[in-house]
Amino acid sequence: MREFTSPPTASAPPVGGLADVVFDHAETGPDRVALARKGADGVWRDVTSARFRDEVLALAKGLLADGVRFGDRVAIMCRTRYEWTLFDYALWTVGAQVVPVYPTSSAEQVAWMLHDAQVSAAMVEHEDHAMTIGSVVDRLPGLRRLWQLDGDAVTHLVKAGADITDETVHRHRRAVTPDTTATLIYTSGTTGRPKGCVISHANLMFETDTAISRWEPVFHSRPGDQASTLLFLPLAHVFGRMVQVAAVRGRVKLGHQPQLNAAALLPDLAAFRPTFVLAVPYIFEKVFHAARRKAERDGRSGPFDKAVEVAVRYAEAMEARAFGTGPGPAAGLRMQHQLYDKLVYSRVRAALGGRVRHAMSGGSGMNRRLGLFFAGAGITIYEGYGLTESTAAATANPPERTRYGTVGLPLPGTTVRIADDGEVWLHGEHVFRGYLNAPQATRNAVREGWLATGDIGRLDEDGYLTITGRKKEILVTSGGKSVSPGPLEERVRDHPLVAQCVVVGNDRPYIAALVTLDAEAVSHWLAMRGKPELTPAELVRDPDLETEVRRAVIAANTLVSQAESIRTFRILGHQFTEERGLLTPSLKLKRKAIEESYATELAALYRG
Incomplete structure (x- = not known):
């Protein structure tokens, strides 16, 4: 089959923008729980539709008082937390365009995105983020405001906007149309400089309303309960942003978890108990x-x-x-x-x-x-x-x-x-x-x-x-064989000891792979076999561990012909990380950077 169409179940509203639903929900169901917020004491507390509307309105007033205007671009550099959603909707209420920035972004990445987007203001989570922006502020002549969440920015902005009338805010909100730009989300930049994707209010409304109309029944644990979800995906990523908007539009109780690791996430899942x-x-x-x-x-x-x-x-x-x-x-x-x-x-x-x-x-x-x-x-x-x-x-x-x-x-x-x-x-x-x-x-x-x-x-x-x-990732060996690395890499990664796999072979005589290890899984594997903890240098030379990884490679090779199979591999002592410039903020492999970083290891794989 060359083409397939699914009939529509929703369409973007002909008028209005994303923030309207906050005010509509507060009007029709003020006491309904809209979000939940985890306090410093670790307890989750409900936020009603009316309270969320009041917080959005108060922050929108503060943004106007501090100089944010319709069409301005405002960056958010923060982990996934309640205040990001609050700022998103307050900015959309006044017609501003949100530019999300990964909290792990380097100073150079931040400089490029904020300059390219001509950002006039930025909200950061803490002092480290403020210092990152501060280190490149001389290259950002349009940046006029910098707010720091952990510096009590929300309280200060709310106080600043105390004299702004409700009608002033609503006049801005009513000027937003579906065609208005809602956000500029920068691509991960696996093959070059990130590009800013211009996404409108209509894009997000159609996307989320379609998802709600088709999948809403499975948001629930059982019929009749209130749907709820714990958002732990980065809000700088389009997937996390879609989840946020869908939850607010679909009346799904939304919680936030800023740490995408099992040690922090699993206890919050147990406490929040999402339905989806x-x-x-x-x-x-x-x-x-x-x-x-x-x-x-x-x-x-x-x-x-x-x-x-x-x-x-x-x-x-x-x-x-x-x-x-x-x-x-x-x-x-x-x-x-x-x-x-x-x-x-x-x-x-x-x-x-x-x-x-x-x-x-x-x-x-x-x-x-x-x-x-x-x-x-x-x-x-x-x-x-x-x-x-x-x-x-x-x-x-x-x-x-x-x-x-x-x-x-x-x-x-x-x-x-x-x-x-x-x-x-x-x-x-x-x-x-x-x-x-x-x-x-x-x-x-x-x-x-x-x-x-x-x-x-x-x-x-x-x-x-x-x-x-x-x-762009199709490999062509020197013998002319085309190989898609993704399926091979995924099958190797199925092995519990493997963290990452990069298949190489472009313009080379055969396919090879670089493999990194899951530290937690390896520690468990060593303990279960009565082996002592090993250093990274010792791990890559351990014959039993090499045998385990070889099994993963053999399993992957069953997917392809002999000419497309992984002939040899190298176990690396350290994982590919964003800090080393080998992963994008969304954890995608930067293949060119990895091959350059491990040029010596790759040369050894093809020697002789």
Whole structure:
């Protein structure tokens, strides 16, 4: 199939902007809980629709009093926390354009984005962020204001706006139209300088209203409860931003968690108890591997592995029934599944707070088997696909017919086309307006309304999309063989000891790989085998560890022909990190930088 369209279920409102819903919800349901905020004492406290409206209105007044005007661009450099959402809606209320900045961005990255966007003001979280901007402020002549959250910026702004009337704020809000620019989100810059994606209020309203109309029933743990989600994705990323807007528009109780690591996240999931989560595959991988390690420590790795097999088989049988190719789980399988639900699956669900029965995954590909396991364990994960340029999701698996291992069907109102060279093209009201100050890049990306994604994929007979690689990442060996590195890397990463994998081989005689290790998993692996802790230099030379990684490589090679297989690999002592310039803020690999950084190791792989 070369093209597939899903009929629309929503459209962008003909008037107004994103902030209107805050005031509408406060009018129609003032006492309904809109958000929850974690206090310094660790207790989550509800925020009603009326209170959130009052806070947005008061902050909007302060922004006007401090010189923010309609159309101004204001940067936010902060982790995911309540105040980001508050600032977003206050800025949208006065018609300003928000420029999100990753809190880990370097001074050079900050200088480029704030200069390119001609930012007039910035909100930062703490002194380190303020110093980052301060170090390049001489290159930002348009920057007039800098607010620091941990310096009590919200209180000061609210006081400053005390004399501004409500009507002044509403006059600004009423001037916002769907075509008004809401935000400039910069791409991750894997292959060059980040580009600012111009995203309108209409883009975000269509994207989120479509998601709500199609998936709202699965936001709940059970019929009739209030839907709630804990947002731990970076709000500087389009996926996190989409979740925030969808939660506010869809009356989903929204909480924030600023630390995307298991040690901080899992306790908050247990306390907040969301009914639905949206995450990247990394989170689900962490939950699975943590459960597997605990079972091994308890001497129950055998039963756990059996439970995994039962979950996968059960989910496969349910999938076959949904597509009319099978009768569903047999009686014996249902009995086994019921047994393991009490022994294993309930504990996996408890790790996500205990109430989650549905989740959505995006940002990168999820292994089919992992999706099947979670489905069999009682948590259906709807994998989707999208880009910053498509305002997040463009495809997603539907609740009633999930095809694991694919990124689903086009969102309602979206068309997916496969070009002659295999590139995925998208069309819909969520496609962005273009790149800021980059007309040629815009013309290359948007062709007569179609977004050329740069991704390679295929549509099956039912319209489900599978992403197979990136055009710019296709490797061509010196023998002329074209290889997509993504599937190989993902299969190697399936091994619990592997953190990252980079497949190389462009203009080289064969394919090779650089592999990094998961420190927590390796420590557990050493302890379970009675081995002492090893230094990074000792780890990369450990023959038993090399054997484990080799098993992962062999498993990956079953996906491809011999000419496309990984012939050799090197285990590295340290992970690729953003601080070393090897990952983007959204954790994507910077392949060119990695190859340059490890030129010596790569040369050794091809020596002789």
